[in-house]
Amino acid sequence: MNNIPWFTLAIIVIAYAFISRLQPISTEDLFFLLNTARWIIQHYQIPWTDTFSYTAAGQPWIYPVGGSLLFYAVWLIGGYTALCVIGASACALTAALLLRRDSVVSIILVTLAVPLIAAHSDVRADLFTTILAAAFLAILWRYHETKRGRLWLLPVLMIIWVNTHPGFILGLLLIAAYVGVEILEMPWRERRQMAVARLRCAWPWLLACIPVTLVNPFGPWLYAGVYRLLSDPQTKIINEWMPLNLNWTALSATILSTDPDGPSYLMGIVAVVIAMFAAYRRRFGAVVMLVGAAALAFYSWRLNGFLGIVSAIIGTSVIAEPKLHWRPVVTLTATVLVGASAITQLSARLAQGEPLLTLGLGHEFPSRALSFIERESLPGEIIANKNGAFQVWRTSRRDYIDARRQPFGANALGNVTNLFSLPAPQWQHEVDRYGINVILATLDLYSVFPLLQFCDSEQWAPVYLDEVSVIFVRRTPENQSLISRLQIDCHTIQLHADDDFVAQRNATLVYKALNRYPDAMATIRNALALKPRSATAHEIAGEIYLRSGFLADAKREFLQSAAITPTLPNQLALAALAHRQGDIKAELDALQAAIDLWLGAPPIELLQREATLRAVYQH
Secondary structure (H helix, E strand, O other): OOHHHHHHHHHHHHHHHHHHHOOOEOOOHHHHHHHHHHHHHHHOOOOOEOOOEOOOOOOEOOOOOHHHHHHHHHHHHHHHHHHHHHHHHHHHHHHHHHOOOOOHHHHHHHHHHHHHHHHOOOOOOHHHHHHHHHHHHHHHHHHHHHOOOOOOHHHHHHHHHHOOOOOHHHHHHHHHHHHHHHHOOOOOHHHHHHHHHHHHHHHHHHHHOOHHHHOOOOOOHHHHHHHHHHHOHHHHHOHHHOOOOOOHHHHHHHHOOOOOOHHHHHHHHHHHHHHHHHHHOOOHHHHHHHHHHHHHHHHOHHHHHHHHHHHHHHHHHHOOOOOHHHHHHHHHHHHHHHHHHHHHHHHHHHHOOOOOOOOOEOOOOOHHHHHHHHHHOOOOEEEEOOOHHHHHHHHOOOEOOOOOOOOOHHHHOOOHHHHOOOOHHHHHHHHHHHOEEEEEEEOOOOOOOOHHHHHOOOOEEEEEEOOOEEEEEEOOHHHHHHHHHHOOOOOOOOOOOOOOHHHHHHHHHHHHHOOOHHHHHHHHHHHHHHOOOOHHHHHHHHHHHHHHOOHHHHHHHHHHHHHHOOOHHHHHHHHHHHHHHOOHHHHHHHHHHHHHHOOOOOOHHHHHHHHHHHHHHHO
């Protein structure tokens, strides 16, 4: 392939990767890393136990600190904007590592992998595993293909990896996988000699990667920390660790829409096709790598970025480059694919209300609420339903629980989301136990905080409310003067949402949680005027109509939401609506779709209801 077209396409792909990840900061994980780095700078030592909470203080917490220090240095230089650029640069660098010079196949496969890579280049420690896994596999596979490769880099990269993210275990697995690939070459006499020669030259560098994992501040104890992370039972309830669904409903709902899981299914199909090519060419090591990566990706969403990396690197070597007279056609096809992929993914972000080319802190963080807490000097311990690490970062006040989760265990009564729904005696015991005086609740799309219940509570007084968060102060004699001065009325306060889709959508959710349906309908109409193709906004509008008793309007909105992107919430809503209207067939269809879309095992009650409806419908 002529160099100029290839370089042009390569630059476009790398730019596409950069723009795909150029987003505001949206993950709480960054802030426990920044908290750790700030603590190290202030105390001149590395923490081995929790120092940021009042529920798990002193509990073991071992986590690589290199990423923390790097992010903190970047923040000191350029703030949140610079951190956003770091995430985008990591995505672009990973894409560049996957490209193979003069290979149009590489251009196509990396383009398909970009959405998966971007999803794992968020500004948190996970991005180091994304980059380093790509570098490791690129070096190992190049050596396997050509017996040329800078294997001496592997121990160096492993030292960086072990000090930045627990995912360094993946590097060790890649080394084992490479050895397995060479062993699978042994049955063929013509390949056996070369495989043995490669292993003979490579083994010192491969073996060196094991002891260098001890070159970290925690030494061998880092493995204990990684084990605690991987064995933590709470991991099973975190969405990003749940498996992807393998059924036609989920497949069609993602690939045929702008759903963010679509690239995972598409890359899974691509990996299987490449594996078939590899099997035809008797490249069984490549088959095992591709099938293994696909299995891991569908076992856990957290690993789908690895599937993109494996498919791009191995697929480029397995699929032959087009013959000379076909190259212009294939190059044109690659150009169209790059453009179509970029437009599709960026359109998906716009449809979900995500800003493009916007840097800084994401809208979901309760920045204004924390400023209020600092300005009014609200006393006592704070409990937040989420973003605890951000609370520590902004206020330097200890949290109840945060994104780390592992140090807390039973000390925090499990998932803090359930804490606010505990019976009054248990909730009061927790409040008294830790001297909790302030509730900070983030009110976003996924919040289940009982806002109305606390607004009408006799034990807590609302003192602050915006479209992102709410603050309550405990009613005590000591707080009475503060409450008299700051208390608000949740039933009458007006939210000042900017002319912004996300702000309007979130304001709608707050009004809906307060049963203020006329206000909720007015704001969701504003949101839909800004983003008429938002499945979420139509779903919220349907819920408001349903609660207001307008069933026909509710059904129209739910169907429109499902037509844009079938999701678990809109299918459950359609099932509930069909149940109210006595439409067994519609309820059965919606329940079956909901079961297919459910992350993990669906609740037994849902399965029983579906079985009952099916029996009734068949008779």
